[in-house]
Amino acid sequence: MVNIILLGPPGAGKGTQAKRLVDERQMVQLSTGDMLREARNSGTEMGRVVAAVMDRGDLVTDEIVIGLIAEKLDHAAAGGFIFDGFPRTLKQADALGDLLASKGQSLAAVVEMQVDDAALVARITGRFTCGNCGAVYHDHTHPTAKPGVCDACGSTNLKRRADDTEDALKVRLMEYYKKTSPLIGYYYAKDKLTSVDGLAEVGAVAAAIAKVLDRG
Ligand code: ADP
Ligand code: ZN
Secondary structure: OOOEEEEOOOOOOHHHHHHHHHHHHOOEEEEHHHHHHHHHHOOOHHHHHHHHHHHHOOOOOHHHHHHHHHHHOOOOOOOOEEEEOOOOOHHHHHHHHHHHHHOOOOOOEEEEEEOOHHHHHHHHHOEEEEOOOOOEEEOOOEOOOEOOEOOOOOOOOEEOOOOOOHHHHHHHHHHHHHHHOHHHHHHHHOOOEEEEEOOOOHHHHHHHHHHHHHOO
16 A cells, blocks of 8 residues: 655646556545535535635645545555645644554655746646546647547536636745645655656656655
């Protein structure tokens, strides 16, 4: 059971790599962003609270996201967990360490995906996804073959995230540098950190992550 964290700014490609690992290694992706988007669509009180916070680009409270992750860790994953977008603060990182330890588990590695800021803005402001199958596209670098239709499943339900605007992205980047980037030092000091070039093509990034995983 190999548990890893994918760490990096918004748009670094964490979700894309996590989905590959799910397909190729029977790992389970735990994306707090996806969980929060589900919560907001479910019409619950918690969903209403987090929706406004997310659309601004701010971080949701530690209590909420730690609670979401704690629930998921009750169901063991044969191939291990991929933490995608969690932890995002030092408090969340400490909580994850405690949660894993309480289940007799540990972290194998933290993979930092490095991407420069200009590339992030370009990536995110052109991004759209298929609401049916989750495929990810980009206006310039990866458009659908037929406008408005998903290549993978034929759905016409293509969506843009409410926080993938330039204004919200600036807030998300600032949150990343202020609150999340200290985790790079935190995991380095714990001997868990490996950095990969997130600007390489998707397959090359996947190969670099595979190397980390197979090192054991
Ligand atoms: P990205 O990595 O592209 O910014 P995510 O889907 O991971 O996108 O997260 C979207 C939003 O969800 C964040 O901007 C934040 O508001 C909220 N969020 C997700 N994960 C966390 C977390 N671990 N702690 C606090 N807020 C979170
Ligand atoms: Zn699709």
